Amino acid sequence: MSGTLYGLGVGPGDPELVTLKVLRTLRDLPVIAYPAPEDGASFARSLVASWLSPAQTEIAIRVPMTRSVAPAQAVYDRAALEIAGHLEAGRDVGVLCQGDPFFYGSFIQIFERLSPRFPTQVVPGVSSLMACAAAAGSPLAMRDEILTILPATLGEPALEKRLKQAETAAIMKLGRNLRKVRRVLKRLRRADHATYVEHASLDSQKVLALDAVDPASAPYFSMVLVRRGSKGGR
């Protein structure tokens, strides 16, 4: 009998935004894996650190922060191999994931490699999308509104085309894409309806008008929320 692979959503950053289900599931897992930088501590692990036991085996998936995809893919390949070894030996493995595992989550890398071979379960988490709306103090969507989620990593023409069609929108994964996002929103005359949120739910949380953001400082885990424009607003 092989073990089960668990994707565990640990929420957007506030350790109190972890669910009871993640904590209960964690307690029974012999092996825990999590993404981490090449040097230093894992943010996902820090959110549940006080609930871990020294008896648990830990696997840090140290993902290099480079523009090229190949080095990260090799790291996920090796991590999947190590996790598969535990699963084959009948040990359940939990993979911690910031936010929600299936919403642009790093867990998907492990899921794609292992879910065809092993039983897999996902415990959903509070997403950064919802945490950013709470931080901004403004509803994401209500009634008959359509909400479009766009990664800022899209090319500028694709981003512009899709934002033109969208009513309410959330633009994720800002980082070095902030200048591009701002240019597009200005061209569409929607920059005044855009709110920037960084580190939602953490003490370092910032909520700013898009024009007030220093584009050199925007982290990857930041977001722009674009409200319905002149069509009616809220």
Add this chain to the structure above:
Amino acid sequence: MSGTLYGLGVGPGDPELVTLKVLRTLRDLPVIAYPAPEDGASFARSLVASWLSPAQTEIAIRVPMTRSVAPAQAVYDRAALEIAGHLEAGRDVGVLCQGDPFFYGSFIQIFERLSPRFPTQVVPGVSSLMACAAAAGSPLAMRDEILTILPATLGEPALEKRLKQAETAAIMKLGRNLRKVRRVLKRLRRADHATYVEHASLDSQKVLALDAVDPASAPYFSMVLVRRGSKGGR
């Protein structure tokens, strides 16, 4: 000093998908409000019932399930008035909300009426969107994918137009709109890429191919997830 209005996301239905933050916040609140049917128990309340105390004042917002909007609006008007009375007297009030308060949440009705007058905070919750993806065992969005959230309550032409533009999509609030959604997805030849999820995270959870659903039985809290079609799939 007036009290603070709290919107508390209690998650999609599994009582274990409540966050520590909701439970800690709840404990300190003298007044708790929640949506409920005209007769019977509140589902949102049931998710945290064991954490409530008899000393807390409870306000059931009994929302009639009718097609017309006016009766529900009158109920929310009265509830907002009652809640405002507590806030004016300096008592904090928590409003429980299934899923996430700002993602098509019933809390928005109270938020719109009271947030201009009282300090307001939202504790984000695990949304049905993420719970449905976990139930379906399939990622919502990854890498450069765009995700569009559509309420099934949209008119048929609008729904068709937006689904044609969308890659990955989630169609919420199905209920009596299921036949319409199925017609549209069949015309767009995307019905084979659609998964129906009902009561995600509950014991009564169902995951079905869209064609296998009895349209007379789909509850309002059900969803269709549409994967990227022939453009590439996953």
